Amino acid sequence: MPGGPLRATGTQHPPMTASAASTPGAGSPAEPSWARRLAAFFHRQPRAALALLLAPPLGWLLIAYLGALAILFVNAFFRIDPFTTDIVRQPGLQNFERLATTEVYRAITLRTLGIAAAVTITTAALGFPVAYYMARVASRRTRNLLVVGILLPLWASYLVKVYAWRVILAEDGILNWALAPLGLKGPGFGDVATWLVFSYLWLPYMILPIYAGLERIPSSLLEASGDLGARSWMTFRRVILPLVFPAIVAGSIFTFSLTMGDYIAPQLVSSTQFIGNVIYANVGSSGDLPFAAAFATVPVVVMIVYLLLARRLGAFDAL
């Protein structure tokens, strides 16, 4: 980086003013107070000020988060003594071997990834028209109302929303009641229910980034496309969609990650297992923590690859 690896943006004034800032105020002819001297010290030593600012958040995330993650992944290489259920600290790959060779775990991983992908596509398909209407058609007043209307349910208790769907999809629930006159029946509990509930839960996470992405497209660009002879569909496909794609990817980070790590919704509206259910079942006194830790590496690796790809596609600027 030019001018050394470190530069405080606040120290860019000409030398005169910089020295003026570190002299005591006009009202204090005596020795400057310790606070004032400390301020001057940090002003002259931006590196010290930066270290002081960064140490708490960085320390927290490195110790409480990455440190805990590291301990988890070390555990993934240990195994459990089948008789005492104590953790035997002899590193080996047996947990990963078990994951790769057992048919059930492969099926669970594929189901989890498949439903996560289906949920991502569904939310994008449902969310795009709403986001488009909000960003480019609705009046300012309607738009603000819609933003709050989409935002609020995002924060309404997660568990309550899953229970609501449990009640809706139940045998004597409102869905079967509404479909009965048509001679139809709801999906009941199972993978379809899981897909539906996840799509419901994460829909706002998809709508909001797409809305923000669409709003950032200048109208002049669309007018230019029209002036150059593009019909509306052409403008949509060649101008709007490429520009809003990073925002869709940004939304998909949430829909994909949240689906992949969840175990509560599948447990409540289905009897099939997700990666999270296996992990959950193996944590605790009767479980196999090393195996749970090994299985947890699957969503972590998938998400890190996903995040790196998303960053390439410019999704981080659209977050």
Next chain:
Amino acid sequence: MPSGALTRIGLRVATAAVLAFIYIPLALVVLYAFNVNLVPSWPIPGLTLEWWTRALANTGVREALLSSVLAGLGATSIALLLGSLAALAVHRYRFFGREAISFLVILPIALPGIVTGIAINSAVGTLGLGLGMATVVIGHATFCVVLVYNNVIARLRRSAGSIEEASADLGADTWQTFRYITFPAMRSALLAGGLLAFALSFDEIIVTTFTRGDVQTLPIWIFNNYRLANQAPIVNVVAVIAIALSVIPVYLASRLSSDAAIAR
């Protein structure tokens, strides 16, 4: 731009349908909180307020509510401190690894919650410590930092740095500039980020499940009591209260920050 009359009508219908899809299940929960019947079947036979009086008298609910508020306040305070320090550092200085900080802050919320949960669980187990309110607060604070960070850094980017320089030129030291210039500019962003952090912590269940020990937060109480048949209507009442308590802070936050982008 596809703005033909037909497209507009189509978009309007699609938006109305999605809003109905979002709100009908929530409306049902509210309705079932007044249901005479013990089992949530449809159509409901009649309405009653009995479950409300029973829920408000339930000590388990009150204790769980208190734990949730405590965990939320603890996690929010830590997130406010850490998030604003990180935002100030990234905004003010250019340094090696600056890009990595934004990545690191997002990571706890981008990786599945179950991973954060069992990571803290296994770390505490490996170190031979105990689970409890402290570990719940640590877990929640870790994924709440990003909410404060995002709000504060967005605000710092919008506010003019020249005002801070002017303050320094006029003889104010670092503290005075922070107290009279930087902090007032950040205040509403801090409030918005803090409210969002509280709402997120208040609603969290997955990380909580693995870090709680025997602490019972409101979502955990709901989860444990839903399956008990005679508690189901009370759970619906608590659900309505939980919706209200997490939605109000978010509504206030959205009024405070003109940003639409306060998604987690």
